[in-house]
Amino acid sequence: MEDHPYHFFSPDELDQLERIEEAGRANEYLYRILDIGQYMLQCGGEVSRVEDSIRRLCLSFGAERADVFTITSSIVVTIYARRFGAVTQTRRITGSAYDLYRLEQLNQLSRRICAEHWSLEQTEEALEAIRSARQYGFGVQLFTYALVSSSFALFFGGSLLDAAASGVIGVVLKFLDRAIRRTEANAFLSSLLCACLGGLLAGLAVKLRLGDDAGMISIGNIMLLIPGVALTNSLRDMFSGNTISGLMRFIESILLALTIAFGFALAAGLL
Amino acid sequence: MDMLIQLVTAFTGSLGFALLFHVRKEKLLLASLGGLLAWGVYLLMGLATDQEVVRYFAASVVLTVYAEFLARAVKCPATLFLVTASIPLIPGGSLYRTMECFMTSDLEAFSAQALTTVLLAVAIAVGMLFPTAIFQLVRRARIKKAPEMPGQERSPLS
Numbered sequence: 001m002e003d004h005p006y007h008f009f010s011p012d013e014l015d016q017l018e019r020i021e022e023a024g025r026a027n028e029y030l031y032r033i034l035d036i037g038q039y040m041l042q043c044g045g046e047v048s049r050v051e052d053s054i055r056r057l058c059l060s061f062g063a064e065r066a067d068v069f070t071i072t073s074s075i076v077v078t079i080y081a082r083r084f085g086a087v088t089q090t091r092r093i094t095g096s097a098y099d100l101y102r103l104e105q106l107n108q109l110s111r112r113i114c115a116e117h118w119s120l121e122q123t124e125e126a127l128e129a130i131r132s133a134r135q136y137g138f139g140v141q142l143f144t145y146a147l148v149s150s151s152f153a154l155f156f157g158g159s160l161l162d163a164a165a166s167g168v169i170g171v172v173l174k175f176l177d178r179a180i181r182r183t184e185a186n187a188f189l190s191s192l193l194c195a196c197l198g199g200l201l202a203g204l205a206v207k208l209r210l211g212d213d214a215g216m217i218s219i220g221n222i223m224l225l226i227p228g229v230a231l232t233n234s235l236r237d238m239f240s241g242n243t244i245s246g247l248m249r250f251i252e253s254i255l256l257a258l259t260i261a262f263g264f265a266l267a268a269g270l271l
Numbered sequence: 272m273d274m275l276i277q278l279v280t281a282f283t284g285s286l287g288f289a290l291l292f293h294v295r296k297e298k299l300l301l302a303s304l305g306g307l308l309a310w311g312v313y314l315l316m317g318l319a320t321d322q323e324v325v326r327y328f329a330a331s332v333v334l335t336v337y338a339e340f341l342a343r344a345v346k347c348p349a350t351l352f353l354v355t356a357s358i359p360l361i362p363g364g365s366l367y368r369t370m371e372c373f374m375t376s377d378l379e380a381f382s383a384q385a386l387t388t389v390l391l392a393v394a395i396a397v398g399m400l401f402p403t404a405i406f407q408l409v410r411r412a413r414i415k416k417a418p419e420m421p422g423q424e425r426s427p428l429s
Binding site: 144147152229 | 273276280281283284287288289290291346347348350351354355357358359362363364366367369370373388396397399400
């Protein structure tokens with residue numbers, strides 16, 4: 001006791017101070033781990049993958065126990081270790097769009113962190129690098145919208161003329177989508193407007209003899225808008241035990257599909 | 272001829288969605304080939320059965336095996352291939368027609384179409400479940416042989 005530098009603290013108090021310091025560090029690590037989890041979820045990672053990654057990261061950073069609860073809109077994590085006690089953080093998640101490249105990078109990152117025990121700075125740098133990676137430009141996205149639209153117009157039995165019309169309308173919808181996204185409007189409103197415009201243009205194309213069947217032209221555009229992937233994944237979530245996430249996504253995709261059908265019905269009424 | 276068109280557009284449709292979901296170039300081809308494979312299996316199963324649910328289920332099982340194998344071969348999440356290659360299968364058109372019937376208050380057609388949509392989605396989802404579970408079992412069996420959590424003592428918080 002005599003030769004200890006902080007001899008004015010009792011051993012008990014020293015112990016407590018150390019715990020507080022450790023808890024502070026644990027909080028910082030947990031914050032970064034949640035950054036990774038949040039980003040994975042926003043890039044379209046499955047709930048089970050995100051939970052698993054967060055748990056592994058926590059354990060590799062020295063937690064003895066990690067309880068993770070994730071739904072599509074929130075993450076709650078409590079980690080425990082004798083050294084720092086229990087530490088809890090929550091994160092609210094908003095907005096997600098598939099970015100499979102970033103998801104892949106994040107998955108690799110979390111594996112490497114677990115295997116190599118990275119420092120906070122290293123983790124932050126790597127996350128920033130993933131965040132600032134270049135994405136496909138607007139030109140590629142326009143091409144993509146045209147490609148998907150005309151592919152599915154043909155797939156469902158439309159003529160070549162229908163496919164061409166659907167592709168052009170797809171490009172127009174991408175422009176509208178970008179304009180709406182800039183105003184940060186409600187996602188349902190955006191789909192409603194896209195569907196309505198898509199229906200109007202398809203009807204117009206047939207009237208001008210630039211297409212044969214408005215239904216076939218529209219089905220190509222509908223495949224871009226309709227949440228078919230989300231519907232299938234919501235069922236997958238429910239079957240793998242993530243009932244709440246699955247239900248949320250299921251209801252969301254039903255509502256979105258309803259909105260889109262309403263948009264096309266509106267267009268049919270206007271024509 | 273119709274089938275050929277469907278196969279080609281299943282490929283290009285998957286390619287489009289792969290681009291939309293930001294898949295990078297080296298995996299684009301693999302992802303779109305998955306779409307072609309899925310629709311090919313669906314068409315082939317047409318020879319054996321006319322039950323749509325069975326055809327979708329079979330296509331989804333084959334597709335998932337393909338995705339899980341590729342995930343190990345090129346070291347990336349299987350989701351990447353699952354999501355993009357299942358594009359020709361997903362009941363988007365069917366989901367839309369369901370809501371269309373709802374809008375026109377054609378309740379009889381609505382209930383029939385809704386049932387189809389949900390059944391197809393269930394067939395695809397369950398079809399993805401089986402192969403994934405088997406691949407996970409194999410991986411766990413392999414991990415058990417390896418020593419438990421090496422390097423735990425080097426973790427930064429201890």
